[in-house]
Amino acid sequence: MNFDAIIKNGIVILENEEQAVEVGIKDGKIAAIGNNLGTDAAIIDAKGTIVSPGMVDAHVHITEPGGGYRDEWEGYDTGTRAAAKGGVTTIIEMPLNQVPATVNQASIQEKYEAGEGKLSVDVASYGGLVPFNLDGGIQELDNNGVVGYKCFLATCGDRSIEGDFMNVDDYSLYEGMKQIAKTGKILSVHAENAAITDKLGEIAAKNGETSLRAYVDSRPVFTEVEPIQKIILFAKETGCRVHIVHVACEEGVDEIIKAQQEGVDITCETCTHYLYFYKEELDDIGPVVKCSPPIREQSRLEGMWHRVFDGDISFITSDHSPCTPDLKDTDNAFEAWGGIAGLQNNVDVLFDEAVQKRNMSLSQFADIIAANPAKRFNLDTKGSITVGKDADFVFIKKDAPYEVKKENLAYRNKISPYVGREINAQVVKTILRGVEIYDKEKGISDEKTGTFID
Structure with a gap:
């Protein structure tokens, strides 16, 4: 040949x-x-x-189109160039923070047009599940090539911006999961209890708290575990295949493993930053490291690594969610934008931390960065060094x-x-x-x- x-x-x-x-x-x-x-x-x-097979980063936010509100955030040109430099060959792009959010045929086509001629790597797309796209939007997204859907149980979006993303209420979640189940595709979920975390954050701010340590404390572990339990219950009821994004605690992973043993089609990911940074150092780094769920205590790091090695965490992503510098330039952690720019440093950090420091096999390394996300989202030509791929x-x-x-x-x-x-x-x-x-x-x-x- x-x-x-x-x-x-x-x-x-x-x-x-x-x-x-x-x-x-x-x-x-x-x-x-x-x-x-x-x-x-x-x-x-x-x-x-x-x-190695090129990384398939299954959790990336590109903010184009910006709709006149977020035009200076990460665009397709710079975001995919960073991916290329970091060894990422495919990204799965989230349906927010663009304006409009990707929730129907019109918005996904606008997104495709915005990225035309700007891509350094291949891009698969999520569609959103929001309270305002239950009347046909789910089906339109399925017809327009999304590989999965995303919803937030945590509060998200800016209600002053028309077309911005929005978290689901329980009915929207239930009805949306029934509709997504019919497509056979995955619903990925940001699992945090909005009512409790919002109120705890409000109380902390009123008490004059400004530190990242206090921010972490306002989003305790149980506020991540409880919505995971809800998703599992809803998945059993609706038959919807589900995936929990950026799990930051061992307890959340353990709930997912129990559900798998009960026959629920559920997986989870964690992010590079949850395996690398820890709560006790956050205030020395500053708001650039703020995210949600928050980065947790140093004592939890090895527990998360154990669950990676055991295969309980299916794959690792960046949750690349950058913003403009002014939104991080504050001494008040509660006011700073919550999102980490990490797309360019997935492969090198993970190789160093997993393979070199903890003796992960090279085949497992390739699985957690490429093969497993490609399989989960049916990216049939991606994920492994195999003839035909x-x-x-x-x-x-x-x-x-x-x-x-x-x-x-x-x-x-x-x-x-x-x-x-x-x-x-x-x-x-x-x-x-x-x-x-x-x-x-x-x-x-x-x-x-x-x-x-x-």
């Missing part, structure tokens, strides 16, 4: 093992895996690196320390809690469907190779 390119000299993570093999690429697909595939093709030298790769150089610096971030707004941290692994090359989109020496390609997956 004639190949367009052959990856040589790397350690390649296959589906169940890693091997020093070559990978032949033809027409953007993986065409062969083996030894001595030939020299009559472009040679991609992976010497000294781990060749898209030729999506990230080359990782191990034991290669570097400091995250503001000026090296590809985000539109160059703020991130990882700035100043030393990471002992580096992404040195990213390939999307056989095309190099990032190289450590050459930088991010200006060629817009990415497409919407629909």
